[in-house]
Amino acid sequence: MTDRRANRLEQALRDAGVRVTRQRSALLRVIAAAEDHPDAAELHARAVTAGAGVSLATVYRTLTTLQAQGVIDKLEFQGEPARWEAADQHHHDHMIDMDSGAVIEFTDERIERLQAEIAAEMGYDIVHHRLELYVRRR
Structure with a gap:
């Protein structure tokens, strides 16, 4: 999945007219491999x-282009x-732990139906x- 995602990101940059340098290619692999929700830093x-x-x-420029x-x-x-997260994922929602900053993905058919x-x-x-959902542990 990571290689396919990295190729897709690279193609998106090319489609936007951005030259894919060695540095950008390495960055794209990092973005493609992210299983969490990293910020730019x-x-x-x-x-x-x-x-x-x-x-x-x-x-920042690369992220903005990929988003566009x-x-x-x-x-x-x-x-x-x-x-940031890959746009090729299944639909999901997020819970943000207000104390730890952790971002938890979840899906619930009851919420979707409602x-x-x-x-x-x-x-x-x-x-x-x-x-x-912004949450705190009980």
Whole structure:
């Protein structure tokens, strides 16, 4: 999955007219391998650790381009720096632990069904939605 995702990210940059340098290619592999929701600084640190001499500015420009191409999603959680995740994942919602900052993905058919019912009762079909729950352990 990581190789396929990295290839897709690389193609998205090419489609946007961005040259895929060795540094950007290494960054794309880091983004493709992320199984969490890293922010730009975390992605930069991972790329540097992986041996890519990429600047933080290049990370931000690359993320913005990938978002514009629709291959990654920008997650803006309250009071946190923007985080990123691949757009090729199945639909899911997020719980954000207010104490630890952990982001937990979840799906629940009851919530999906209820949202669709509410929209239908009001004369709408859901085109897209995002649900974020800000939580604390009991």
